Amino acid sequence: MDEAVEIRTSFRDAVNMSPDELEEWLDTDESKSVGDTDGGESTGHASGRRIVEIKRKNVDELTEADHDHMNKVVGYVHRHLAQRPDGDVTGTRWRFSLMNWGHDPTKN
Secondary structure (H helix, E strand, O other): OHHHHHHHHHHHHOOOHHHHHHHHHHHHHHHHHOOOOOOOOOOOHHHHHHHHHHOOOOOHHHHHHHHHHHHHHHHHHHHOOOOOOOOOOOOOHHHHHHHHHHOOOOOO
16 A cells, blocks of 8 residues: 555544534634644634545545655544543543544543
8 A cells, every 4th residue: 555545544533523514613713722822723713624624535636745744644533532531531632632633532
């Protein structure tokens, strides 16, 4: 399997929110309340918008930059999942941050 296919497969596994679900989430105050920021939009929030764009493209429209971002998303989701806090994560900043990156840990 070539690297681009591997990246797309890992991305598809890591991002479990549809473009519509992610767009709706990004409009919430909770989404905008988490993540590192330099006064503007957080890194995760900007990433979420980019994920929506990527998920709406056809495979043949994906650029090298898209694949780079997909790889970054996979790394973030995997690192963040390893830091799962104890107990119910429903209303946690941990979950909100992951959701900005397209992964809702409460979904099956």
